[in-house]
Amino acid sequence: MTAADAQVRGAVREFAPAKINLTLHVTGQRGDGYHMLDSLVVFADVGDWITVSPSEALRLRITGPFCAGVPVDHGNLVLRAAAAVNVATADILLEKNLPSAAGIGGGSSDAAALLRAVRRSHGVAALSLAEALSLGADVPMCLEPGAVRVSGIGDRLQRVNDIPPLPAVLVNPGVAVPTGEVFRALTAKGNPPMPPFTTGSSFGDTIGWLRRQRNDLQPPAILQAPVIAEVLKALDGEGALLSRMSGSGATCFGLFDSAEAAQKTADRLKRTCVGWWVARTTLNPGRGIASPDPEIARTAPQDRRDTT
Numbered sequence: 001m002t003a004a005d006a007q008v009r010g011a012v013r014e015f016a017p018a019k020i021n022l023t024l025h026v027t028g029q030r031g032d033g034y035h036m037l038d039s040l041v042v043f044a045d046v047g048d049w050i051t052v053s054p055s056e057a058l059r060l061r062i063t064g065p066f067c068a069g070v071p072v073d074h075g076n077l078v079l080r081a082a083a084a085v086n087v088a089t090a091d092i093l094l095e096k097n098l099p100s101a102a103g104i105g106g107g108s109s110d111a112a113a114l115l116r117a118v119r120r121s122h123g124v125a126a127l128s129l130a131e132a133l134s135l136g137a138d139v140p141m142c143l144e145p146g147a148v149r150v151s152g153i154g155d156r157l158q159r160v161n162d163i164p165p166l167p168a169v170l171v172n173p174g175v176a177v178p179t180g181e182v183f184r185a186l187t188a189k190g191n192p193p194m195p196p197f198t199t200g201s202s203f204g205d206t207i208g209w210l211r212r213q214r215n216d217l218q219p220p221a222i223l224q225a226p227v228i229a230e231v232l233k234a235l236d237g238e239g240a241l242l243s244r245m246s247g248s249g250a251t252c253f254g255l256f257d258s259a260e261a262a263q264k265t266a267d268r269l270k271r272t273c274v275g276w277w278v279a280r281t282t283l284n285p286g287r288g289i290a291s292p293d294p295e296i297a298r299t300a301p302q303d304r305r306d307t308t
């Protein structure tokens with residue numbers, strides 16, 4: 001695109017919610033090695049935050065509980081997204097609340113949030129789906145967070161309107177699982193796609209439908225990181241209506257019939273599973289999860305990583 005580096009009008013803040021693959025069916029493989037998917041994706045109400053402020057130069061600072069190890073150079077998808085829309089001056093603060101390489105689209109959701117932020121701050125045009133895809137297979141689905149059926153290699157999106165809010169607990173055992181390696185370890189590539197989602201918005205029917213679906217990457221991910229099986233067992237032991245891995249792992253989600261039940265589980269797992277990241281959340285919360293946060297002026301936590 002040509003709208004290069006327009007002036008920043010003021011600081012803007014965007015939420016980068018965790019992406020959760022409620023289902024992930026791998027239905028084939030293209031000649032270039034990329035896999036064909038059929039996945040029902042929703043977003044959580046936990047996530048990272050991106051703040052974009054006026055600056056004379058381009059700077060990325062990363063803070064938050066999961067900032068360690070996240071690249072601050074052009075290996076960061078946030079800076080790659082800024083480059084894709086020709087933004088050359090901005091002070092970008094990334095508050096990293098989500099674990100990385102965790103199957104919850106951290107970098108992709110950050111990149112999408114950056115694109116939403118610079119659309120507001122710099123007035124640049126949105127990226128096309130193809131341009132977004134070139135940043136990562138998960139970026140297109142993160143551009144406008146909401147329930148979506150994703151096919152192709154991640155580039156065909158179909159809104160899904162009848163998924164109710166789902167009380168959930170997210171658990172990551174602290175093991176980074178690289179996406180490419182999990183796809184490579186998958187032996188059966190031509191699995192059946194999902195049947196149509198036609199259950200209406202009933203909570204019980206949705207759970208029943210989801211139980212009949214799969215995440216085809218779960219078995220190969222467990223082979224690489226057996227602790228994922230322990231996470232699923234822990235969620236089952238807590239009475240989850242459904243437990244499953246998201247994306248290429250290692251984060252798993254457990255679905256519960258109420259926010260209270262999810263909260264009690266999260267509290268217990270935090271006490272008993274030391275070293276695991278445990279978050280109580282609502283998946284598909286049904287309100288503007290990507291809407292701007294009015295608290296732009298909130299004091300940023302102490303920065304720990306910086307491009308400069």
Ligand SMILES: C[C@](O)(CO)[C@H](O)COP(=O)(O)OP(=O)(O)OC[C@H]1O[C@@H](n2ccc(N)nc2=O)[C@H](O)[C@@H]1O
Nearest residue numbers: 033034035108136137138139153154179180183247248
């Ligand atoms: C597993 C999912 O998270 C499901 O939403 C995505 O398919 C992966 O999305 P992502 O992490 O943004 O993926 P990318 O960064 O584009 O690709 C990482 C690696 O995963 C593999 N990959 C990714 C997506 C896809 N449809 N088929 C693949 O085989 C490729 O080896 C690629 O080199």
Ligand SMILES: Nc1ncnc2c1ncn2[C@@H]1O[C@H](COP(=O)(O)OP(=O)(O)OP(=O)(O)O)[C@@H](O)[C@H]1O
Nearest residue numbers: 076077100101102103104105106107110138179247
């Ligand atoms: N903004 C970012 N946040 C986290 N990791 C990033 C970011 N930008 C680049 N990375 C790199 O990307 C790698 C994968 O991290 P990411 O959190 O995006 O994976 P993921 O949650 O498994 O993604 P997906 O679900 O899309 O496969 C990390 O190991 C890190 O080196």
